[in-house]
Amino acid sequence: MAVAQVLLAIVLLSGVYYLFIRSRGTVRYLRGPPRPSVLLGNQRELRYQAEVGDLEFAWVREYGPTFKMGGCWGTDILATADPKALQYIMHTAGYHFPKNAMVAQSSANIMGWGIASVQGEVHQRHRKVMNPAFTAQQLRTFLPLFQRSANRLTQKWKDEIQIGTKVFNVSRWLARLTLDAIGDAAFDYRFGALEDEGNVLSKCFENLFSDSVLYPSDWDTLFRALWAYIPAPILALTEYLPTREYKRFRHFKKLSQGIAKELIKEKESALAESTSRDVMSVLVRSNQSEDTVRKLNEEEVLSQMATLMLAGHETTASTTTWLLYELSRHPEDQTKIREEILALRKRTGRKEFTIADMEALEFTNACLKETLRLYPIVATLFRCSDRDDVIPLSTPVTNEKGETVSQVIVPKGQEIHIEIAPYNRLPSVWGEDADKWNPKRFLDDSMKDKQTSLGVLANLMTFCMYPF
The missing domain is CATH 3.30.43.20 (Uridine Diphospho-n-acetylenolpyruvylglucosamine Reductase; domain 2)
Structure with a gap:
């Protein structure tokens, strides 16, 4: 009552x-x-x-x-x-x-x-701590790792085709790929998703959102609309509500932060002699810092890792799925991409490309931008x-x-x-x-003059999720 x-x-x-x-x-x-x-x-x-x-x-x-x-x-x-x-x-x-x-x-x-x-000054502090892990130079070091992961995936698909498989779930395979890549690059952690090794966290990711918030109940929609008027200490208790969606997310948070805690302990012992700037090293160093501006407490460090695990892999996998979907509907563009890649390989003599090589693939990049435009993750x-x-x-x-x-x-x-x-x-x-697929719009330089400056990539809002 x-x-x-x-x-x-x-x-x-x-x-x-x-x-x-x-x-x-x-x-x-x-x-x-x-x-x-x-x-x-x-x-x-x-x-x-x-x-x-x-x-x-x-x-x-x-x-x-x-x-x-x-x-x-x-x-x-x-x-x-x-x-x-x-x-x-x-x-x-x-x-x-x-x-x-x-x-x-x-x-x-x-x-x-x-x-x-987090928001405001706390968000600014988190950004300052994490920036060293996301410099252009640091991100370039991940390229060989991403290429190895992509090669593993293409070999898996070739194997599937050779044994007679005619239809397979591209979206599911790409989610496994990106999860493995993030585990390796950010945390030096093996999910084993491509090999379907049954990792408990990898399994927890499957259908996490569709099983939880795809079609919210009316009562939950009305309840969440009141959260702006509930004091923060009381609002924090919503995590423990016993309904399906809250229980599923609570399980993911507990599992991901538990694994993150184990990885931090392993990393701390090897960090003294290391100058590595991978995400985990940066976070562990900040946790040990005496400078409050550069310090994240244990809860914040664990939360960063859970955030990167969840937000980093599904977004990339979904975007790549939509790209392949549109290329299947526009075989002429698929042909142009293939010809552009083959021409670059012939010109450079390299099978594996550098970052500069990839930036030179103008039409391929235009197709990526067009995918981000038509199919924003959020x-x-x-x-x-x-x-x-x-x-x-x-x-x-x-x-x-x-x-x-x-x-x-x-x-x-x-x-x-x-x-x-x-x-x-x-x-x-x-x-x-x-409303239509047209990658060539991103090859038209005159279009930029008509636009208000917004997104960090091609003036798109697709990944403008936070007020950076």
């Missing part, structure tokens, strides 16, 4: 607080889709749509790149794919638009308080404003009053959806064929 009273009080107080917030902004006057539900707004239809992005693509076409959608409990959410707005939110005023409580705590429940969960980012602010727009929109507006006033606490997938398909940015 007491729990029910507390929840009711939270709902009532959050409702009063939201009405106060809403009165101070202009988001409520924007046009947007009708709400199918008073309590859930548009959130259930977004989470249950057949193909990710289909609803958002349609809404951008109807209402413009900036619009409002219905949040839970009668709230309004600002949704934008506008380049100028995204530049302001993600870069100009980046740390003033942090991840909302739901995203931050959900990340912590899965991976701990690593770089994907279709939407969730942010909130930590102050009253004014967000500028490059494309003015017409509001419900019939007025044309070129900026949106947002109050502190305003929920914002960064629409990455719709931005990646805006005709004003990518051309009239933005």
